[in-house]
Amino acid sequence: METDQMTTYRLGIDVGGTNTDAVILDDQDVPLVQTKTPTTEDITTGIVNALDDVLDGADITSADIDFVMLGTTHATNAITERRGLNEVGVIRLGAPATQSINPLLEWPDDLAEAIGNNYTILDGGHEFDGRELNDLDEEQILDTIEEFSHVDAFAVASVFSPVRSDHEERVAELIHEQLGDEVPVSVSNEIGSIGLLERENATILNAALTNVAAEAANAFIDAMAERDIDAELYFGQNDGTLMAVDYALAYPIFTVASGPSNSVRGAAYLSGIENGIIVDVGGTTTDVGAISDGFPRESSVAVEIGEVKTNFRMPDLLSIGLGGGSHVKQAVDSVNVGPESVGYRLTEEGLCFGGETLTATDIAVAAGLADIGEVKPNVDEATIEAGVSFIQERVERAVDRMKTSAEDVPVVIVGGGSILVKDDLEGASQVDRPDHFEVANAVGVAIAQVSGQVDRIYSLDEVERDVAMADAKEQATNDAIEAGADGDTVDIVEIEEVPLSYLPGNATRIKVKAAGDLAH
Amino acid sequence: MISITVDEVEDIAIGAAVMGTGGGGDPHVGKLVAKQAIEQHGSVPLLSPDELAEDDLVIPTAQMGAPTVSYEKPPGGDELVKSVKRVESAIGQKAIATMPIECGGINSTFPIAVAAQMGIPLVDADGMGRAFPELQHETFNIYGVSGTPAAVADSHGNVCLLDTVDNVSLEWIARGITVRMGGTGYLADYPMTGTQVQETAIPNTMSLVKDIGEAVRVADGDVVEAIAEVTAASIYGEACHLFEGKIVDVKRRTEAGFVLGHVELEGLGEDRGQTMRIDFQNENLAAKVGDEYRITVPDLITVLDRETGDPIPTERLRYGARVQVLGIPTPEIMRTPAALEVWGPRTFGIETDYRPLNA
Numbered sequence: 001m002e003t004d005q006m007t008t009y010r011l012g013i014d015v016g017g018t019n020t021d022a023v024i025l026d027d028q029d030v031p032l033v034q035t036k037t038p039t040t041e042d043i044t045t046g047i048v049n050a051l052d053d054v055l056d057g058a059d060i061t062s063a064d065i066d067f068v069m070l071g072t073t074h075a076t077n078a079i080t081e082r083r084g085l086n087e088v089g090v091i092r093l094g095a096p097a098t099q100s101i102n103p104l105l106e107w108p109d110d111l112a113e114a115i116g117n118n119y120t121i122l123d124g125g126h127e128f129d130g131r132e133l134n135d136l137d138e139e140q141i142l143d144t145i146e147e148f149s150h151v152d153a154f155a156v157a158s159v160f161s162p163v164r165s166d167h168e169e170r171v172a173e174l175i176h177e178q179l180g181d182e183v184p185v186s187v188s189n190e191i192g193s194i195g196l197l198e199r200e201n202a203t204i205l206n207a208a209l210t211n212v213a214a215e216a217a218n219a220f221i222d223a224m225a226e227r228d229i230d231a232e233l234y235f236g237q238n239d240g241t242l243m244a245v246d247y248a249l250a251y252p253i254f255t256v257a258s259g260p261s262n263s264v265r266g267a268a269y270l271s272g273i274e275n276g277i278i279v280d281v282g283g284t285t286t287d288v289g290a291i292s293d294g295f296p297r298e299s300s301v302a303v304e305i306g307e308v309k310t311n312f313r314m315p316d317l318l319s320i321g322l323g324g325g326s327h328v329k330q331a332v333d334s335v336n337v338g339p340e341s342v343g344y345r346l347t348e349e350g351l352c353f354g355g356e357t358l359t360a361t362d363i364a365v366a367a368g369l370a371d372i373g374e375v376k377p378n379v380d381e382a383t384i385e386a387g388v389s390f391i392q393e394r395v396e397r398a399v400d401r402m403k404t405s406a407e408d409v410p411v412v413i414v415g416g417g418s419i420l421v422k423d424d425l426e427g428a429s430q431v432d433r434p435d436h437f438e439v440a441n442a443v444g445v446a447i448a449q450v451s452g453q454v455d456r457i458y459s460l461d462e463v464e465r466d467v468a469m470a471d472a473k474e475q476a477t478n479d480a481i482e483a484g485a486d487g488d489t490v491d492i493v494e495i496e497e498v499p500l501s502y503l504p505g506n507a508t509r510i511k512v513k514a515a516g517d518l519a520h
Numbered sequence: 521m522i523s524i525t526v527d528e529v530e531d532i533a534i535g536a537a538v539m540g541t542g543g544g545g546d547p548h549v550g551k552l553v554a555k556q557a558i559e560q561h562g563s564v565p566l567l568s569p570d571e572l573a574e575d576d577l578v579i580p581t582a583q584m585g586a587p588t589v590s591y592e593k594p595p596g597g598d599e600l601v602k603s604v605k606r607v608e609s610a611i612g613q614k615a616i617a618t619m620p621i622e623c624g625g626i627n628s629t630f631p632i633a634v635a636a637q638m639g640i641p642l643v644d645a646d647g648m649g650r651a652f653p654e655l656q657h658e659t660f661n662i663y664g665v666s667g668t669p670a671a672v673a674d675s676h677g678n679v680c681l682l683d684t685v686d687n688v689s690l691e692w693i694a695r696g697i698t699v700r701m702g703g704t705g706y707l708a709d710y711p712m713t714g715t716q717v718q719e720t721a722i723p724n725t726m727s728l729v730k731d732i733g734e735a736v737r738v739a740d741g742d743v744v745e746a747i748a749e750v751t752a753a754s755i756y757g758e759a760c761h762l763f764e765g766k767i768v769d770v771k772r773r774t775e776a777g778f779v780l781g782h783v784e785l786e787g788l789g790e791d792r793g794q795t796m797r798i799d800f801q802n803e804n805l806a807a808k809v810g811d812e813y814r815i816t817v818p819d820l821i822t823v824l825d826r827e828t829g830d831p832i833p834t835e836r837l838r839y840g841a842r843v844q845v846l847g848i849p850t851p852e853i854m855r856t857p858a859a860l861e862v863w864g865p866r867t868f869g870i871e872t873d874y875r876p877l878n879a
Contacts, residue, residue, distance in 0.1 A: 097675035100553040100597035100633065127702040128589055134676075159593045196592045197552070401840045406768050507586070507703070 008066040011054070011231070012446025013047055014262060014439070015039055015072045021442040022050035024058045024065075029269070029447050033057035034439045043074075043216070047223040055227070062229045067518065071236040071262045071445040074216040075209050075255045079111075079306035084215065085208040086184075087116035089148030091141075092200060093124030093158035093167050097133060103157075103200055108307050115208045118151055120144050124167040125159030128457050128507060133159055136167055138174065145178045155207040157188035157200035162455050165189035184210040184250070191253060193455035194509060198311030205305060206253035213252030217245050232518075236445035238314050240265045240296045241515055243450070244484055256305055259441055261315045264289040264296040266444025267412040270434035276410035277399050277428075280440065281417035283325040284341040288318045288398040295493055295515070318398050324417035325350070326360040328387050335386035337363075337394075351377035360420050363387035370419035388422070396426045403427065414440035451493070451515035452479025459507050468510060469495075476514040485516030524564040524632055524642065528730055529554045535733030536628035538747065538846070539725075541820045542834040543803035544625015544651025545587030549594055550633075557597070557633035564632050567617055567641040569723045572714030578643055579604050579615040579711045581634045582627045584655075584672065584694060589703030590626070596675040599706035600634045606671035606679045607708045619643035619717070621658060621710065623725040624651030624803075630706075645721035647710065649756075649854050650820050651803050652863060653778065655691035660710040662859050663720040670694065670709035674701040682709075722853055728754050736829055743829030744846050755851035757878060762807060762814055762845040763796045764789045764826065770837050778802055783823075783837045785845070796845065798823070799870065800834045806870045807845060816865040818855060819877045820848035849877040 009032075010025045016039060023034040035053035040046035047070075055062065078084050090103045103119040104112045122140050125133040148154070154175050158167040168187040175185050186207040192199030220233060234242040237254035240261035248255060260280065267278040268291045280287045290297040296315035303314040321339020325346040329336045337360050342349040349355035351362040352373030362377040364370045367384050379387075403409055408429035413421055414437040423431045436443055454475040458468035473492055480490045494513040524532070533551040540547070558564065572578065581600045583590060608614055618638070620631045623646040635642040647658035655667060667690040673679040680697050684690040690709065698705035712720070731750045739746035744761045752758035765785030772781035780801050787794040796814075798807045804821035807814050815821055823832045826842040853859070855876060861867070864874045 094593065096596040096677070098594045098596065100595045101549070101556055105552055105556060125593070128592070129702075131702075133593070133702065194588070194592050196594065197549075400766075401842070404839050406839070509588075 007064065009058075009060060009064050010067045010069065010446045011051070011065050012442040012444070013050060013068070013070045014259065014441035014445060015043060015046065015070065016259065016441070020046040020050045021439045022054045023436065023439050023442040023446060024054045024060070025443070025446050031436045031443060034436055034442070036438065042219070044219045044223045044226075047220070048226055051223065051227055062227050065229050065231045067234065068224060068229060068231045069234045069236060069242060069445040069448065070220050071258050071441060072216055072255060073259060074212060075252045076257065076305070078209060078212040079205060079256070082111055082114040084212045085114050086152035086211050087150070088118065088204055088207045089151040089154045090119035090200070090204055091144060091154065091156045091171060092119070092121045093136070093156070093171065094196070095121050095123045095134065097125065098159060098196065101197065103204070106197070106309065107201075111306060111308065115204065116151060118148055126161070126164045126167070128160055128163065129459050129462070130164050136170060141171055141174050142178065145175055149179060153184040153186065153207040153210050155186045155188070155200070155204040157196065157203050159196060161187070161189035162194055163457055190251070192311050193511070194457065195311040198309050201308045202253055202310035205308065205310065206251060209252035210249065213249050213255070217249055220245070236262050236448055239298065239451060239513075240315070240444070240448060241451040242445070242448045242484070242518070247483065257314055258445070260287050260289060260317050261296045262444035262448070263287070263414060263441045264291055264315060264444065265294075265448055266440035266442070267291075267414040267434070267437070268294055269447050270414070270436055270440060270443060271412040271432040273410045273412055273432065276412060277402050279395060279399065279411060279413045279418070279421065280415040281413065281420055282323045282415050283346060283417060284321070284323045285319050286322045286395065286398070286417070288320070288395075288402050289315055290402045290404070293493055316402070318402055320394055320398050322360065322391060322394055324359065324361045324420065328358045328360060328363055328383070330383055335383055335390055337387060337390050351375065351379075360387070360391060360417070363391070364420050369422065372419070391420050392422055392425070395421050399425065400427050413437070449515040449517055450480060450483045450485040451513055452476045452481070452483055452485075453511070453513045454479065455509070455511045457507055457509045468508070472510045472512040473514070476512040480514040480516050484519055486519040487516070490514050490516035522566045522727060524558070524566055526555045526558050529558065529629060529632060531730045531733030531737060532628055532632070532726070533733065534736050535729035535731070536624055537831040537833075538732050538736065538822050539624035539628070539729055539820065540651040540831070540833070541624060541803045541822050542800055542832070543653070544622065544627065546591070546833065547626050547629055549590050550583070550626045550629030553595060553597070554629040554632040554636070557636040561636040561639065564635040565641040566644045566726060569643060569645045569717050569721055572617070572643070572717055574713060574715045576616045576714035577608070577611065577613045577711060578617050578619050578714065578717050579607050579708050580619040580621045580647065581631045582621045582707050582709070583630050583704055584707045585698035585701075585704035587626055593702065593704065595706060597633075598637070599673040599675055600630060600708065601637050602673040602677065602679050603671040603706055603708035604634065604638065606673070606681055607669050607711050610669040610681055611711060615640065615711070617641045617643045619721065620646040620726065621660070622646060622648040622651055623729050624648065628726070628729055642726065643717060643721070644726045645717060645723045646725045647721060649722040649725055649850060650818070653802050655694065655709065656687045657863050658687070658710065659722055659853055659859065660712065660720050661687040662862050665710050665712055665716050665720055667709045669711065670707060672697050672701070672705040672707050674705060722851060724754065728756070739829060743824060744844060747846060747848075751848055757849040757851075759846055759848040760878065762821070762847045763787065763809065764791050764844045765796060767837060767839055767841045767843060770839060779835065781834070785843065788842065798845070801868055802834065804834065805868050806865055806872070813872050813875070815847045815877050816870055816872060816874055817868060818850045818859065818863045818874075820850070822846045822848070847877050
């Protein structure tokens with residue numbers, strides 16, 4: 001293939017638990033070549049292997065690649081395995097309020113211990129309308145910094161900091177003055193939204209992850225250096241947008257659960273659908289997400305990570321235990337598929353690969369939905385029929401639960417296991433299986449935009465609704481530009497207005513998200 | 521005598537969400553406050569109303585204002601204790617126990633923390649028998665107890681003593697104060713003698729809430745059946761399955777700080793082919809099958825996730841959810857003519873007469 005000297009390419013990489021996927025897109029965002037290689041222990045090797053595959057396949061050189069985007073499960077694994085976490089000093093500003101619930105109260109003991117169990121509640125914070133709840137006491141803060149001087153990182157959470165962040169910022173400034181600029185300080189207003197305990201939890205997890213994030217970033221940077229790629233490097237985050245490497249070093253918590261967001265975005269892009277339902281069928285589970293104006297819809301309830309309740313941005317997903325490797329169990333008059341799965345051992349254990357276990361993939365092959373493996377599995381008609389309709393009904397029910405209205409909606413099916421699902425899906429106005437559906441994750445991270453978000457409470461008795469809305473939009477737009485977006489391409493992609501109940505004064509919570517293309 | 525430990529608090533929080541009938545605030549924050557107080561001060565004895573002596577003083581406690589504010593600004597811890605002490609000094613007598621005014625939602629758990637901190641028991645009773653939006657929605661008010669002297673405190677130590685002409689005025693003025701206090705205030709009101717508790721409170725509701733929570737937690741399969749078994753053995757009577765369906769529409773609007781709206785269900789299973797409409801004002805108010813009311817306030821309507829059995833608050837109802845609707849009848853004390861004048865369907869704008877569930 002002849003390549004134009006002026007053409008620039010994007011490389012998308014998704015490091016999953018089983019596979020490392022990569023895809024190269026041209027400057028029109030058209031996928032040129034894709035690969036799936038096994039993930040390696042050191043991560044770097046797996047990335048280099050995938051990189052070699054796609055560079056060979058596309059017949060381009062390292063120098064042609066301008067942007068590289070990485071989706072990774074590093075941070076998630078570090079939390080669930082309690083591995084490589086920082087010792088964190090937790091400072092909450094809210095006294096004399098909030099002392100009835102200490103920081104870390106709800107954390108599993110081993111996780112609280114893994115981060116050192118250092119916390120204090122100091123004077124400070126604001127009310128919902130922006131008035132000060134209490135003055136900062138700088139002497140108190142300096143004493144605490146001295147007491148916590150042994151920690152690796154700080155987490156600072158102030159009451160109503162999504163409304164006013166100056167107290168958190170002052171404390172961060174004092175920590176840097178006392179202990180040096182290199183000490184990582186996570187402030188809650190940059191991490192989460194209203195809901196102190198959940199936002200504080202997410203901030204503490206973020207502070208605990210900065211070393212792990214540095215490791216992942218270095219693995220990424222090393223892999224690129226090994227193949228002489230001199231490109232802008234980005235990480236995918238869980239709202240389906242990108243962050244630059246130095247941003248990812250400061251906000252590693254946003255990489256948690258970025259995989260599903262990437263596949264939702266990737267599926268939307270590959271299919272051209274901006275509003276609809278995405279079904280991602282893997283080896284063990286099927287994730288069903290919703291896409292709304294091109295972005296993954298976010299969950300409205302607290303999300304738990306490593307058994308800790310957080311409230312930060314996560315895609316609204318319904319996960320069902322159904323995938324290509326799911327066990328198929330026969331009973332007298334019924335068939336059950338999943339949730340147990342042979343997982344990555346499908347190519348050894350599945351009937352169609354000469355193994356002994358009847359899997360969902362075998363049902364699909366026997367039903368003629370797919371042509372995989374070496375052997376035509378011997379399955380009786382009744383089981384095939386019951387298995388196929390079981391899978392179909394479970395997926396239909398999941399799709400219906402993720403819809404926001406009764407109308408039929410477009411459904412996009414991606415992922416390695418998508419052969420399990422038939423096209424005549426109830427509730428779907430159309431069913432799409434776009435090209436490159438197997439690597440929708442890697443495509444999703446490669447085409448992602450950068451975003452900014454605001455979540456504040458306004459008193460509409462004091463500020464006109466239009467003024468409050470304009471203020472929120474402007475802040476979200478500025479945040480997106482600061483995160484690397486080209487100002488000309490930034491759009492408001494999401495607005496949510498929630499009145500607060502049992503409270504006169506017309507207090508309303510306004511959430512706005514803006515996103516734009518990467519600035520070149 | 522039962523003692524409330526951190527384990528019972530877990531169950532009470534689950535049961536309080538069921539008895540919150542869709543509103544009353546998420547019991548989560550209150551649960552954490554109660555847990556920390558018990559860890560620091562020890563467990564709380566639960567006192568049956570009939571164990572009270574005639575002249576014993578009981579001072580109920582509650583949080584007032586926007587639950588959303590308390591998720592962001594939990595209490596400092598001693599606000600309610602200060603309110604209780606202010607009311608004690610106004611009366612010139614020490615409280616021997618505290619009591620919830622509302623056994624559904626977030627207010628089921630705050631009085632537990634107060635009792636732990638003050639080293640006094642919690643009376644196993646309340647004045648709403650569920651969640652309701654305002655301070656006059658109390659059997660205490662219905663049967664003639666004055667809400668004042670009452671006190672509202674904030675986290676800074678500001679305490680306002682209230683002496684009002686009636687209990688509707690108490691609601692109006694106290695709610696204004698909570699706004700100035702930053703959206704939430706901590707209230708001690710309806711101070712009562714042992715005799716008044718015995719005559720006006722809904723008895724044994726805290727142990728009922730705990731038992732419901734426990735039944736839901738250990739239920740293996742049918743949550744409605746598990747709850748029904750518990751309520752059947754109480755003064756409430758047997759809870760029943762009202763409807764099984766899928767949410768096909770949710771409408772919400774706000775008026776004067778309340779979230780009003782309705783949800784529509786399309787029947788599933790045995791209810792296939794039928795529809796249900798539930799009206800709510802923070803809490804669920806009434807449910808119709810087709811054109812006919814099946815249940816109204818004060819009887820309890822709780823929407824449960826069909827798969828998990830978790831109660832779904834009105835603010836989280838959304839299209840597509842598979843739910844079952846649970847109805848819990850109310851005890852006699854909550855449905856006398858005097859009670860229906862305060863919280864019957866027409867007081868919430870539902871144009872029908874109250875007909876007891878299971879009647």
